[in-house]
Amino acid sequence: MVKMSDVAKIANVSTATVSRVLRSPETVKENTRKKVLSVIEELNYQPNILARHFRRNETNTVLVIVPNIMNTVFSEIVGGIEQAASISGYKVLLRNTNRDVRNEYEAIDHLKQRQVDGMILLSERLEKQTILNISQQYPVVLASAYIEGLKVPTVSIDNISSSREATEHLIKLGHKRIAHICGSLFSLISRDRVKGFNQAIYQNEIQMESVLIQEGDFTFDSGYNQMLKFLALDVPPTAVFAANDEMAMGAIKAAKENGLRVPEDLAVVGFDNIKFSSIFEPALTTIAQPKYEMGKKAMELLLEQMKGVVHTKSQYVLDSKLIIRESCGAKMAELV
Amino acid sequence: MVKMSDVAKIANVSTATVSRVLRSPETVKENTRKKVLSVIEELNYQPNILARHFRRNETNTVLVIVPNIMNTVFSEIVGGIEQAASISGYKVLLRNTNRDVRNEYEAIDHLKQRQVDGMILLSERLEKQTILNISQQYPVVLASAYIEGLKVPTVSIDNISSSREATEHLIKLGHKRIAHICGSLFSLISRDRVKGFNQAIYQNEIQMESVLIQEGDFTFDSGYNQMLKFLALDVPPTAVFAANDEMAMGAIKAAKENGLRVPEDLAVVGFDNIKFSSIFEPALTTIAQPKYEMGKKAMELLLEQMKGVVHTKSQYVLDSKLIIRESCGAKMAELV
DNA sequence: ATACTAAATGTAATCGATTACATAATCGGC
DNA sequence: GCCGATTATGTAATCGATTACATTTAGTAT
Known part of the structure; x- marks a missing residue:
């Protein structure tokens, strides 16, 4: 050499x-x-880059902690991160946690051992206090979940308002009995989406029964199963807001199998705007998250932090948008 | 400290x-x-891990080069790689090339600079000779594309045989006029899939016209557009084999929009078995690639190489499998 | 030409763990 | 209790780039 x-x-x-x-x-x-x-x-x-890293005590590498890279929502965010990172000469170390907290703690060790210069956390299993602690010692950015009152740089959308918007859309279409399939409630995102749903319901003085909110786990199957529960009610809902697109698709499948037409007999709105939501039939009405941009923004914030820039603002809320397609019946309504 | x-x-x-x-x-x-x-x-x-890396001249990190992490086929392979890597205490450095060769060369520099101990290449833009060169100097494993005659450890499925199997499935169902939408032909995988398609056609003495093979680029839209071309023929095909599921879905959409029923009027088979192919309507008949396992196996091979194990065998061909669902009409045929 | 400043280059310590080699401690057998 | 073998521990060189500080060179003004 x-x-x-x-x-x-x-x-x-x-x-x-x-x-x-x-x-x-x-x-x-x-x-x-x-x-x-x-x-x-x-x-x-x-x-010899290793000698340089050693001597300078920095690695030009950032750690990205993801619950599951095989989920398209995360892989798109990672895509944005990678893009912004490589433009600035940074490398991306990827760690899948499979939603196991132990893996998150292990990942934090990488930070402590200076194997990476900073970290982007897409995960949400860590305690608020833990996150705060490490973010005071190391450059850290959260992406995807906005944690109330936590002074850690965060990139996210406004899950509460978006859910409210989605639900209000269904209300405007005339629905009076609206159900919600939420994601696992240990996840802050899910809780926020429930919150937004409830806000819309109460503000519009729609009747509410607790049985109209059922907890899924963001999978297609859970959407399917929770929908079956709704269908078994004496008075089933006429509209469903699912906390992500996959569950919305599952719900639609269950409805179709039970002889309901979507959107004629059941209106459905999803969340995330994954690629297939436009291909699915009926095309899903959904809330579009700017996933790639969230990743990019998160990385940009991290870069600034690593440069030593201190931000007064710590929460970056990106715009989300209701995309109206077929599954909610709005287009059908227009034609009438 | x-x-x-x-x-x-x-x-x-x-x-x-x-x-x-x-x-x-x-x-x-x-x-x-x-x-x-x-x-x-x-x-x-x-x-101080950096001191250790420097002194020992190794990093316990592997580089994974991916054309596009946002594509679910790749993100699943990466999922398998990450799993196998973290079990063995290795870290994964992720590099998206966006199919730009320059990015691949840059990535190779990481290897030369000893920033990583080995590399898994999911990409296919590099010259055969280049790959051979670096694999003689550093631990390298290819995943996803089998390159004829290249003595570099490779994990893949047999694209040729799988395509042949998919096509023969259509032939067995009685189709005599079968079209193929292939992927971008700069990609070896696409060329192999065309090869398998042709083998099935010729071995079964089916009529063939070159207009029945059209080149897409693995996107939904390209599947849609190529299908429109087929529909414009005087005698359109009665069956289509698409080189991936996304294009198959695009093709089905085009067919439906033109009043054809799938599978009754047009049989379609895809490739990859992405998650959404079972949700899609009609559910896609497709070739299942063991994506996660391919990643895992690739990482295991790389680990052995890094330990210094020399393999006599260099090509690892994993099993792929034809999954028969709705879109090919086989189930419908059974009922008759 | 002189004196002074600024720019360019050199010298050598430094980062902190690892490990070849040297030395010391321990053990077993008689 | 002594010798040789084995095991445990210590000493100090080493990995190679970076950089504080020292020195030299070039540039400018008088």
Whole structure:
């Protein structure tokens, strides 16, 4: 392995100069710089990055903690992160937690051991206090979940308002009996979406029964199963708001299998706007999250933090948008 | 920052002993070990991993190069890689290339600079010779594309045979005019799938016209558009084999919009078995790739390579399987 | 030409764990 | 209790780039 001292010797300069040519070329006279560069070329010298990391105590790497990379919502956020990171010469270390807190703690060790310069947390199993602690010591950005009152840089959408908007959309279409299939309630996102749903219901003085809220786990099957419960009610709902698109699709499948037409007999709204929600039949009305942009923004915030920029603002709420397609019946209504 | 020498001083031993306690505890007497461990505990000592990486010239990190992490086929493979990696204490550095070769070359520099101990390549833009070169110098595993005659450890399915099987399935169902929507032909996978398609056609002495093979780019829209071309033919095909599920769905959409029923008027088979293919209506008949397992196997091979194990076998072909659902009409045929 | 400032380069310490080699402690057998 | 073998521990060099500080060179004004 060619090392810096080899280059220095042949170029007839000191290693300090070689180092400067690489890290702050403007401080080296042009002649010298050219000479050094040509020797580097000639010897095909590659700096030992590990030595640099060690000496500088930084790695140009960020850790991304994801519950499950196989979920398209997360993989799109990661896509945005990766894009922003690589533009700035940063690398992305990916850690799947499979929703196990122990894996999250392990991941935090990477931070403590300086294996990464910062961390983006897409996960939500850690205690509020733990997150606060580490974010006071290391650059950390949360993405996807807004935690009330937590002064840690966060990129998210407003889950409460979006859910309210989705639900109000159903109310405006004339529905009076509206159900909600929420995600696992240990997740803050799910709780927020329930909150928004309830706000819409109460503000519009719609009748509410607790049986009209059922907990799923964000999977297609859980959407299907919870819908079956609704259908078994004496008076089933005429509209369902599901906390994500997958469950919305499951609910629609259950409805169809029971002879209901969507949207004619049952209106459905989902959340996330995953790729397939437009392909699905009926095309899903849903709340679009700017997933890729959330990732990008999160990485940009992290970059600034790592540079030492201190933000007064800590919560970045990106715009979400209700996308009206077929499953809610609005388009059908227009035609009438 | 507490360092090893601090621990050594307080425990009244040398740094060598502390290091041994951490790296090969069995070589240290129990008393000493306990004493050292308790001091480590007491001081809350965290070894400086960067120093270790530097000294040992290894990082316990592998690089995964992916065309696009937002594509579920790749994110599932990455899921398998991550799982196998974290079990063995390895970290995963993720690099999206967006199908730009320059990004692949950049990624290779990481290997040369020893920033990672090995690499898994899910991408296919590099020259055969380039891949061979780097794989002779560093631990490398290819996943997803089998490159004929290339002696580099590879995990893949048999794309040719699988395509043949998919096509023959359509032939057995009585179709005589079968079309193929292939993926971008710069991709080896696409070319292999075309090959398998052709084999089935010729071996069964089915009529063939070159207009019955159209090139898409693995997107829903391209499937839709190519299907429109087929529908515009004087004698349109009665069956279509698409090189991935997304294009199959696009094709089905186009068919439906033109008044055809699937599978009654048009049989369709896809490839990949992405999650949504079972939800789609009609549920897609498709070739299931063991994506997660491919990732896992690739990582396991890489781990062995990094340990120095030399394999005589270099191509690992995992089982793929034809999953018969609704879109091909086989179930309908059974009922008759 | 001189004196002074600014720019360019060099010298050598430094980051902290690992490990080859050297030394010391322990054990077993007689 | 002594010797050789084995096991445990210590000493100190080492990995290679970075950078504080020292020194030299170039540039400018008088």
